[in-house]
Amino acid sequence: MFKRILIANRGEIAVRIIRACQELDIETVAVYSDVDAEALHVQLADYAYNIGPADAMKSYLNMDAIIMAAKASKSEAIHPGYGFLSENADFAEKVTKAGLIFIGPSAEIIRQVGNKDAARAAMKAAGLPMTIGSEPIVNNEHACNLAGEIGYPVILKPVSGGGGKSMYVANNQLELISALNKVDVTRSPFYLETYISEARHIEVQIMADTYGNVLHVGERECSIQRRNQKVLEESPSSALTPEMRTTVGAMAIRAAKSIYYTNVGTVEFLLDVKTGKFYFMEINPRIQVEHAVTEMVTGIDLVRRQIRIAAGEPLNKKQEDILFIGHAIECRINAEDPEQCFIPSPGHIDFYHEAGGPRVRVDSGVCAGMTVQPHYDSMVAKVIAHGRTRGDAIKIMRRALAEYRISGIKTNISFQQEILNNPHFCSGNIDTQFVYKRMTPIQEAECEIDSENKKYYSQG
Template sequence: MFKRLLIANRGEIAVRIIRACQELGIETVAVYSDADVDALHVKLADYAVRIGPAEAQHSYLNSAAIVEAAKTAGADAIHPGYGFLSENADFAQMVTDAGLVFVGPAAATIRQVGNKDAAREAMRTAGLPMTAGSAPMNSIEEAVQAARQIGYPVIVKPVSGGGGHGMSVAGNETELISAITKFANFTMSGTAFYLEKYISCARHIEVQIVADNYGHVIHLGERECSLQRRNQKILEESPSCALVPAMRQKVGELAVQAAKSVHYTNIGTVEFLMDNAGNFYFMEINPRIQVEHAITEMVTGIDLAKTQILLAAGQPLNMQQEDITVNSHAIECRINAEDPELNFLPSPGQIGFYHQPGGPNVRVDSGVCAGSVVQPYYDSLIAKVIAHGKTRGEAIRIMQRALAEFRIDGIKTTIDFHRRLLDNPYFRRGNIDIQFISNQMLVPSAIR
């Protein structure tokens, strides 16, 4: 087991990993930018190392500085968390080349699944179902021709990257040209893109996979991640109320099949779209811990953060697929420092009063406290509220109680938006899809 682990991240995920390490008896090293010198993760870690100025590209995205910090602090391993360098194959390789352990899949695996074209080809060879799509391209002319063959609507996706960044839907040629122009302006680097057939009214279903270094792979059930704004998840549930047992078994088997086809190790997520007929289509593999990992932990009783570290240390997976049972329901609300009335505009600033909910079956993963400064340089996620109930209805009621208790002053947050969302009759009936937020929840003044 590692003696000392460096967390190459910040915020709530850094705090979550620190807590997992404390329970495993591992010393922790936090890294911080000049903006985060007083951040919560810095205060909780055993050691802390400055890695650069506030801007992420000079600190949390500075691979060389992070590896040097790990060596200086005497760390055995580096955990990337999510975001930042977590899906950067070159960083994973740099960590390994430095004689340290990267807590995640191998660099070659990250490189393969991170390239969407290579990943789709691997999944096609492995027999996974997927939507019609194009080869990578860089020009409007190529895209127009490909879209005519695929048929509208189509979705424009970057070949590399994740998290929904740079994606746009086009229903006709004019919209396609506009989407590609927007994509070019977004990337500013000539990044290649590809097209996929867009499935209307689809659900976003993802499956948590766990794999050791010895070829043993299982899944921990699915998560419903259809509630999104600007292709970014805002509320997640496990399990999905749309799946019957046969569908649940099918998508779990597909996820394990996908993981085995690329010799995946550690934990990760296989993501699918599901159409109205209950058909699943492979989207991508995320080679990292997900923001929404907590709901899987609640319904399975398995600590994914600790599992990730144990697998990286070479321990074999000590469970079989038949050991995994889900007989409850969990919901996660992402609390972002954003103003939903202004199209989720970020709301940085200093938090004044801060009171987070508690009580039975409520968990809060937070990276802030009273007096914390929410920085404008990074992602706006500041906390996650997780409610756990015997049924979906009970989990909703527990979440409503928790959000009513959550108080954050000094900045705008998504707390009240989530309260409205939980009251929505369509949501309560489980009648949702990936367009639900934009079609049902955004007031006209917010769409500007």
């Protein structure tokens, strides 16, 4: 096992990794930008290194600075968390070449699954079902021809990247051209895919050691989204029958084995509500924001498992050993203003009181007196509730959010409460368009975030 690990991240995920390391008796090294000198992850780590100014490109995305800090601190491994460099194959490669262990899959695997065109080809060869997709788009005329072949509606997606960024749905040619005008297909490749209008976002958590053993750790329902960004997640999904659960779990394992995947990851699917069929979307080669709901229903610490696999330990479990108990729901708490189109709301936290009580967990990266920086992602915490049933979990989450107090900044707590009180959500009548169909009308055109705010790094 490692003696010392550097955490190439910040915020709640850095704190989460520090806690896992402490339980494994591993020393931790935090990295921080100039504005994060007093951040919670810096205070909790055993050692801390400044890696640059506030601009993430010069600090948290500065590969050389991070590796230099790892070397200077005599760390043996680097944990990338999620967001930032977690899905950067070049970074994983540099870490390995520097003689350090990258806690995640190999650079080759990250590169393969990060390119959606290559990932789709690999999954098609493995026999996974998928929607019709196109080759990379050359220009607007090419895109219109491809859309005509696929059939509307279509969704425009970047070949690389994730977190719901730069995705646009088009129901006709005019909407497609409008979407194309928002991106530059000559600088960053995009492709088209069949858009399923009534779909649920189902992802399966997998664990894979370096000895060829692959297990799935159940599914998560991630259909509650706004602008293709997850807002609330739960496990298990109320949409799945036992047979469907077995099917999608087996597909996730087949997907991982087909590319010799190692470490923790997620295989994501779309479930067509009308037909009940699953379609492969992508593989996320990192820990997910929503990993906590899986931990709550299985009792498996996924971050500790990541570290153990990277250290060369086998899973030492069989699929039948993994038990699923109860239902868990996670609400992402963001520093943003729901009444102003979710515009980020950085600032000084005057008062902070976390939710608590039985069956409630809060993973946060802030405390009273801290400042939520305008330079990074706006998520400040996650609240996770675990109940015997889905209805029980909803009630516990309502209670938890009612006592969660943050002042000095605006948050989306009221928006989460609106979801939890929505009768369609409570009955499980949800899909990826839930926010726009079932809640207070939100017009995308009216909610364009200005270019200054687009610098926020999505944590996916």
